Amino acid sequence: MAHSRIARHSSKLVLGIPILWIVLFMLVPYGVLLTYSFWLKKYPLFVPAFQFGNYWTLMTDPQYIKVLLRTLKISALVSIASLLLAYPFAYYLVFRLKNPTVRLVLFMAVIAPLWVSYLLRAYVWKTILGTEGILNSFLMSIRLIDEPSGIFLYNQFAMVLTLTYIFIPFMVMPIYTALEKIPRSFSEASADLGMGPIQTFLKVTLPLSLPGVVAGFTMTFCLSFGDFIAPFLVGGPDGQLVANVMASQFGAALNWPLGSALAVVMLFIVLSIISLSDWFEQTGKVEL
Amino acid sequence: MPAIIELRQISKHYGSVIGIEHVELSVEDGEFLTLLGPSGCGKSTLLRMIGGFEEPTTGQIILSGQDVTDLPPQKRNVNMMFQDYALFPHMTVGQNIAYGLKMRGIGKVEARQKAEGALDLVSMPDKIDQMPHQMSGGQRQRVALARAIVREPKVLLLDEPLSALDANLREQMQIELKHIHDKLGITFIMVTHDQTEALVMSDRVIVMESGLIAQDGTPEDLYERPATPYVANFIGTTNLLPGQITARNEVGTRVEIGGQSLLTHYEKVPAQDSVQVGTRPEKARFLSGEDAEEDNTLLGCVVECIYHGNSLRTTVRLNDEQNFHVDAMLPMGMARAASPKPGDEVRIAVDPDNILMFEIGS
Amino acid sequence: MTASTTNPPLPTKRRNRVARTRLAADSGFVVIVSLVMAFLYTPILILVIYSFNDNRTLTWPLSGFTTSWYEKLFSNDQLLTAIGNSFYVASCSTVLTLLVGVPAALALHRFKFPGKTVFRRLLLLPIALPGIVTGISMLNMFKMFGFNLSLETVIIGHATALLAVVVTQVFARLQRLPKSLSEASSDLGAGPLQTFIYVTLPNIRTALIGAGLLSFVLSFDEIPVTFFLTGRDNTLPMYIYSTMRRGVTPEINAVGTLIVLTSLVLIAVSVIFTVRDKTGRE
Incomplete structure (x- = not known):
């Protein structure tokens, strides 16, 4: 029957199209990336080879190790800063705020910036923090400082601030969702059994919301780890992150094999973090 | 069909x-x-x-x-x-x-x-x-x-x-x-x-x-x-008590339950002597003094009465410490007061037609 | 509080203390919420305000009101071309990502097949994977197989990076849909395709619109993938990016304000759809 043939074909398409896409545009590119990472740079181009020289360079050249460590540090600081702001915010929305409309509006207000150009959100901090920027001129106009200060822009603080600004919605969303899933009766039961609010939070609410914290941490960490726009705009000469080094290998430095090796390392780190967070979520899973 | x-x-x-x-x-x-x-x-x-x-x-x-x-x-x-x-x-x-x-x-x-x-x-x-x-x-x-x-x-x-x-x-x-x-x-x-x-x-x-x-x-x-x-037990409630068959004849089957004896007319008589005896709570009734000639009875002591609106469920502890429920309808005019109270010694009558038998383990 | 109903009433002193700590905690929370809101919105406000300031440098105090930066924008051909390119890229990649993402979500929801865990992992990877890795790996592939970079390669890159957005949103909606609905449909004589068209699709419609709008916006603003995959043509963010290299200008603020405005409209549209969807149900 024609009809059932269409049905059978449609169910094949449902699985076939995404698999084809994944293979063509994810697996093949990753494969090529891996291949390139073993090639050799021979001026002015690169030649096929199978050698670990690029990885060796990354592991031994202090310049790269320094950038890698710096990136890890910045990403960790961004994740912690986001967490410190996002957790109380989400907690207040879910447990303390009585008005559901206000709650929805505030939640949407945190998500909304995701819809506003990421580039602009990084750029605007450059206009605020710069030596001829808004913050400096404001401070001068209220006579707090006499001449423009360079301490705001082009340093790691500016980078952490900007990246936190960009990625904080990714921290709020999963924490909010995790907190929302916890039945109110749990904290009521805990209070009924004689626990104070702080103990209740530490023993009941916090452990149950940990999966959300882990998910948020994973996302903010990974995304900051691979960012190259914010460092470019507000990071300054000393603020290069891994992604900037990587990008320059495909631009000015013209060393695709080394850049590819760096991308493989980044892919590997991100995959490890995701697996770790998955594992954490699986072992700590509580059915609510 | x-x-x-x-x-x-x-x-x-x-x-x-x-x-x-x-x-x-x-x-x-x-x-x-x-x-x-x-x-x-x-x-x-x-x-x-x-x-x-x-x-x-x-x-x-x-x-x-x-x-x-x-x-x-x-x-x-x-x-x-x-x-x-x-x-x-x-x-x-x-x-x-x-x-x-x-x-x-x-x-x-x-x-x-x-x-x-x-x-x-x-x-x-x-x-x-x-x-x-x-x-x-x-x-x-x-x-x-x-x-x-x-x-x-x-x-x-x-x-x-x-x-x-x-x-x-x-x-x-x-x-x-x-x-x-x-x-x-x-x-x-x-x-x-x-x-x-x-x-x-x-x-x-x-x-x-x-x-x-x-x-x-x-x-x-x-x-x-x-x-x-x-x-x-899934359909309605049944009092299930372990018993021993002591006699099988044309009158019926006689079963001993915790030292007391009951006669049943149930057709499906198990082959083994160890059986479970079942009685619906509403098919048992309490005897007052003048019903002395009734002989298919169990003796026990009332432990609890639960009021169900149109009926009353009385739990009786038999001599062998087993519980037995008796449901009595409460028709118009019949007061709860007339029913046995906890602590009363009672006789429960069960018609031989209303006693079931099951094989152990069925 | 439940505690007070089961425990004997607290002595007045104690109760006052409890009330006071509650008040302190709540004001602490309000401070944090205000801080987060100020943190998120002051910069956007500054962006908008300075797009109307009549001074070339972005300094305090404001010097005067002007709309000249906007007028300049509309006579800037390069910029207009870039906007056109961005529309083209965002529309195509949204359509593509829906065409691939919806079947993927359906497959995740309905089928059991070997390798499903790997399939799911790969689909969702781009959520946490920095765009630069997608960009670079695709750049490598296109170069290796001899494709020229163009807006079309950008479209493929965007569709891949945004797939996870569509899959998570559509999958979440499918999970909320009772299984009995599609069972009832087939019970009433509908084949799988008819069930999808008449029952599943109308019930995930708002999720599709939401995911589509979000994909459109994200693609419109995308930089890391575009950076590596574009040829001679610039998208809007790439154009802005190259202007930024030359320094800070009020024109960028004007473009930014327009983008913020567009985003607001799109957010409003998606909120209206979500709200209408919710009131329509219960």
């Missing part, structure tokens, strides 16, 4: 877990059959297999002579009323009911007429243009019924159809569903865990226990002659 549905050696395994084991069942055309059992006994799985939503691991399903085991739901002339009603939330009542007709290629005008007819049948005229979310639970249930019967299926499947309704509405709908069954004359197969519902509505009840058929019979059969202690 011809069989409309035959299940042949149906089994369902989930990995190594057995859901249903070698079920044989034949359903007559026009019958109201109920699958009854606690959750997890396999009754819903069986119903869903008939509907085509699940495949048996082994076995065959025959629908009016045709093997439909491998057919998807849309190719079976069977319709299901879902437990959560499964009304399409984005369609009006009329569109919901006409959906199955549209799939059959029936034109809009005719489909609407039929939908109106089906709504009349479930006493819901004038609701054709409402949305499901504007209706009460009971109304949605009727719409779901109308949607299922408008296709004039050979068999209507009902998955716990009344479980989402509150008690009063449920009783009313039990009767109404039965009337609709009589009017349509098609086969109804219902799944429920509510024994009253099963007794009230069905021509025949299949009691299931962990994937097996425990008993297959009319409501009277199940209540008066339960095949196993499981059935006896």
Whole structure:
């Protein structure tokens, strides 16, 4: 029957199209990336080879190790800063705020910036923090400082601030969702059994919301780890992150094999973090 | 009577877990059959297999002579009323009911007429243009019924159809569903865990226990002659006491229960002497002093009286420390005061016709 | 509080203390919420305000009101071309990502097949994977197989990076849809395709619109993937990016304000759809 043939074909398409896409545009590119990472740079181009020289360079050249460590540090600081702001915010929305409309509006207000150009959100901090920027001129106009200060822009603080600004919605969303899933009766039961609010939070609410914290941490960490726009705009000469080094290998430095090796390392780190967070979520899973 | 549905050696395994084991069942055309059992006994799985939503691991399903085991739901002339009603939330009542007709290629005008007819049948005229979310639970249930019967299926499947309704509405709908069954004359197969519902509505009840058929019979059969202690306790309450057969003769069977002796006329006498003796609480009564000649009695001491409105349940501790329930109706004028009180020594009389016996381990 | 109903009433002193700590905690929370809101919205406000300031340098105090930066924008051909390119890229990649993402979500929801875990992992990877890795790996592939970079390669890159957005949103909606709906549909004689068209699709419609709008916006603003995959043509963010290299200008603020405005409209549209969807249900 024609009809059932269409049905059978449609169910094949449902699985076939995404698999084809994944293979063509994810697996093949990753494969090529891996291949390139073993090639050799021979001026002015690169030649096929199978050698670990690029990885060796990354592991031994202090310049790269320094950038890698710096990136890890910045990403960790961004994740912690986001967490410190996002957790109380989400907690207040879910447990303390009585008005559901206000709650929805505030939640949407945190998500909304995701819809506003990421580039602009990084750029605007450059206009605020710069030596001829808004913050400096404001401070001068209220006579707090006499001449423009360079301490705001082009340093790691500016980078952490900007990246936190960009990625904080990714921290709020999963924490909010995790907190929302916890039945109110749990904290009521805990209070009924004689626990104070702080103990209740530490023993009941916090452990149950940990999966959300882990998910948020994973996302903010990974995304900051691979960012190259914010460092470019507000990071300054000393603020290069891994992604900037990587990008320059495909631009000015013209060393695709080394850049590819760096991308493989980044892919590997991100995959490890995701697996770790998955594992954490699986072992700590509580059915609510 | 011809069989409309035959299940042949149906089994369902989930990995190594057995859901249903070698079920044989034949359903007559026009019958109201109920699958009854606690959750997890396999009754819903069986119903869903008939509907085509699940495949048996082994076995065959025959629908009016045709093997439909491998057919998807849309190719079976069977319709299901879902437990959560499964009304399409984005369609009006009329569109919901006409959906199955549209799939059959029936034109809009005719489909609407039929939908109106089906709504009349479930006493819901004038609701054709409402949305499901504007209706009460009971109304949605009727719409779901109308949607299922408008296709004039050979068999209507009902998955716990009344479980989402509150008690009063449920009783009313039990009767109404039965009337609709009589009017349509098609086969109804219902799944429920509510024994009253099963007794009230069905021509025949299949009691299931962990994937097996425990008993297959009319409501009277199940209540008066339960095949196993499981059935006896699932349908109504039964006092089950361990006993020893001391004599078998033409008068009846004599059983010793904790030092006291009872006579029973029950036909199915177990071969072994160790048995379980069953008595319905409402088929036992208390004796007052002048009924001295009654000889089929148990002695005990009242420990608790529970008031049920129209009846009173008295728990008596027999001499051997076993509990025995006696239900007494409280007809007009009969005060609770007349009944035994906790601490009273009592004699309980049971008619030999009302004492069941089961083999140990059945 | 439940505690007070089961325990004997607290002495007045104690109760005052409890009330006071509650008040302190709540004001602490309000401070944090205000801080987060100020943190998120002051910069956007500054962006908008300075797009109307009549001074070339972005300094305090404001010097005067002007709309000249906007007028300049509309006579800037390069910019207009870039906007056109961005529309083209965002529309195409949204359509593509829906065409691939919806079947993927359906497959995740409905089918059991070997390798499903890997399939799911790969689909969702781009959520946490920095765009630069997607960009670079695709750049490598296109170069190796001799494709020229163009807006079309950008489209493929965007569709891949945004797939996860569509899949998570559509999958979440499918999970909320009772299984009995599609069962009822097939019970009433509909084949899988009819069930999808008449029952599933109308019920996930708002999720599709939401996911589509979000994909559109994200693609419109995308930089890391575009950076590596574009040829001679610039998208709007790439154009802005190259202007930024030359320094800070009020024109960028004007473009930014327009983008913020567009985003607001799109957010409003998606909120309206979500709200209408919710009130339509219960």
